[in-house]
Amino acid sequence: MSAIIELKGVHKTLGNKRVLAGLNLTVNQGETLVIIGRSGSGKSVTLKHIVGLLQPDAGNVIIEGRDTADMSYAELSELRMGFGFLFQDGALLNSLTVGENVALPLREHTRMTDDEIQRMVAEKLAFVGLELHENVMPSVLSGGMKKRVGLARAIIREPQIMLYDEPTHGLDPIMSSVVNELINNMKSKSKVTSIVVTHDMPSAFRVADRIAMLYGGVIIKTGTPQEFLEADDPIVKQFVYGEEQGPITT
């Protein structure tokens, strides 16, 4: 498999906190890579580097063979067309209805007619189980529902690379399963490359082809789910099995 995303020696300091300290990561075309790690370990920051929302202090972020640091704003925008990004809290535009939010990428970037857009929006909302909420404002939705609308918006243009920031956080177990299944479907049907950031281990094991663990600003281990289950590294073991005692202190 060929590498579609590469992060080489990425350093990032936000405020006074060093978040990434020489992170190296490779994501292969068509795979689902799950990044695990504690809250505040830099998982979301890593995703934001991949889509160019953050630029590294040092190191390189290479997408499809091109360094994002060398791209103009227009080139970066063009690159982002191929991405779908599910934000932690959905990041819906509160001034637009659910339907308008989902339709936004199509209205801005395609010449589709209103009817075609309407049909696509209805289809994607049905996909996430919110077909009756098209005209509702985001402010009246629960956290989980916002996330599902965010997911419908992220997939409406059928991107080739999907980035999920805590996709099952705040969802009930049934909806979590639906989202996990959706991630798997995206891979099997559309050969989508996915990066999932989570600390929900059951979800990680259900969707991952490979898992990478972020700790201390670097990736300390990558491997298959099975390798993570059998890991000897005390840090990985403690995190995977959620043990209170171990080298990771609270």
Next chain:
Amino acid sequence: MEKERAILPLRFFAGIGDRVTTLWTGMVKPAMEETGFALSVFVNSVLSLRLAFRKRREIMYQVALCGLNGLPVAVIVAFFSGLVLSLQVGSQLLRFGQQSSIGALVAISMCREMGPVMTGNILAGLIGSKMAAEIGTMKVSEEIDALEVMSINPISFLIMPRFLAMCIVCPLLTVYANVVGVAGGFLVAKGILNVGWQAYMKEINTYLMLKDVTIGMLKALIFGMIISIVGCAQGLRAEHGAYGVGRVTMRAVVIGSVFVLVFDWFVGWFFF
């Protein structure tokens, strides 16, 4: 002892260096960064005007929103300013028996100076704060990031419609403020100074030049640009949740109001 005496001048210069460094990192550098950022928002907003037709619905919505929010306050303030202006100037004119000139003085003052400046300051408080809070909340809740990821330029999607709306609304409200201010002035002229409608209007027709109105409108246009760009640029710099949004909102009002007065001086001086 000798050694310490030799070090003393060094300490003096080191102290100056420390203070200069503190001033640079604490005030000058952030101010320059902020100015540069606001200028880039302004330039990008102007460049995005080519998309204005596509965004016409959002622009009209912003015009209605800003106009309707600003109109009542602008009219009330302009009315009382007209009353006060007429009373204060009239009382001085009365001493020289020149009260018949009151119409021209009120109209020129309102059109050239008070109408645009008062409207600008009212909109800096009302609309500048609204824009900063709105954009700031979108920034801290990752809505701006979401737009970027969807390859939607936040400047053309969010800022340009607000910028253009304020370029329309500020001069428009200034016209209302001028008319209401002059009408307020007439009430005092009639009730206290005994100047009739015809005399009041005759003075205005004689002395109020098109140039006075045009300069006032130009000021209003510039104030509209300043208020929207300062409000939006501050909003885009919001961070750290609700605290950050509150901070940029306050800054938008303060910077917007101060810049209205600063640019009022420059435009007034230029056309003196």
